[in-house]
Amino acid sequence: ATTSYRPGTRSGPEAIAAASHQIDLFDRTFGRPYKAGFSLIEDPRFQTWNDEARALSEPIIDCGGHIGEDANAQKALDRVNEIGESVRQATREFTSNCLQQGKLPAILGGDHSVPQGAMEVCAEAYPGLGILHIDAHADLRVAFEGFQYSHASILHNVLEAATGVSKLVQVGLRDVGSRELTRIETDPRILAIFDEEWSAARMGGKQLQELVRSTIAQLPHDVYITFDIDGLDPTLCPGTGTPVPGGLLWPEAMLILSELAQSGRRIVGFDLCEVSPGGGPDPEGEGWDAIVGARMLYKLCGCALHKSQTA
Incomplete structure (x- = not known):
């Protein structure tokens, strides 16, 4: 509901579920993860919350969050923040x-504000937790546009609320604010791999695998993966809310997941967010965004359930 540019992620889970029907269940990298058993649980409250919050938030987004002394706008903002707390x-x-x-918890969004509560609980259950964050954006803004639970604020919120997080590793960043950059440079818990560094390693051939391995080495044993689809090259997610040029190619994202699984680290939870079929529901699952999203979801399941992980 707080999507600040193009809406549509509300339809992502439905479209992904539809597109998943054409995925071959055998995966060359991860084998047959489906044998562990998957279940997709829908919570109708999220749709109700989204409908109300989106209607209230649009006028605030249109003015960039500068509501001044408008009492009605402040009331609307307060209500949107209340709904955000309900989602959390x-x-x-x-x-x-x-x-x-x-069971292994996985959150399928929706915009990237949704999984905050999941990361908090995993950090409480697994002290010293590391978060692997794949995204075009750092999501370290403080109450972006006034929304406490903005999609642009989730990692800031998690670092503030979840003291059990020992490391945040961010990959794919290429659209970062100056205050976010200061936070990255001054918070010892944060390691960011910017797109410039990633691209340089890509052009260096084998250097990319070395960069991936050295990056994963910074993560502790227990890891939560938070995956914003816009971390990928926008040709793979043209409908996402805030696409940015650059980003990970599909084989590069697969390299990260494969190396992470092979490292023996334990994936304790994950989310996949910001998949949008492009403005509306895609009940047939025919949209490119949904196809990519469904395949990424299955790969994340495979990575999380890989046999090389240790308890």
């Missing part, structure tokens, strides 16, 4: 239930 609590509850049952 709902994802906390879902994640806690999964962990209590020995």
Whole structure:
């Protein structure tokens, strides 16, 4: 609901589910992850919350969050933040239930504000948790446009709320604000691999694999993956809300997941966000964004369930 540019991520999960029907369940890298058993649980509250929050947030977004002394706008902003807290609590509850049952929690968004509660709970359950964040943006803004639970603020919020997070590794960054850059440079918990460094390694051939391995080496044993689809090259996600030139090619994203799985680290949870079929529902799953999103979701499942991980 706080998407600041192009809306449509609300339709992402439905489109991904539809597109998933044409995925071959055998994967050359991860084998047959489906044998672990997957379940997609829909929570109708999220649609209700989104509808209300989007209607309230659009006028605020249109003015860049500069509402001045407009009492009605402030009331709307307060309500959107209340809804954001409801989403946070709902994802906390879902994640806690999964962990209590020995299941792997995964959140399928929606915009990138959704999985905050999941990361918090995983950090509480696994002290010293590392977060692998793949994104075009750092998401370290403070209450972007006034929204406490903005998609542009989620990693700031997690670092503030989840003291159990020991490391945040960000890959794919190429659209970062000056204050975010200062935070990255001064917070010892954060390691950022910017697109310029990534591209230089890409052109160096084998240097890219070396960069991936050295980056993964900075992560602790327990890892949560938060994957914003706009971390990829926009030819792979043309409908996403805030596309940025550059980014990871598909084989490069697969290299990260493969190397992470082979490293023996334990994936304790993950999310996939910001997949948008481009302005509306895609019930047939025919859109390119949905096809890429469905395949990425299956790859994330494979990475998280890989047999080389240790408890």
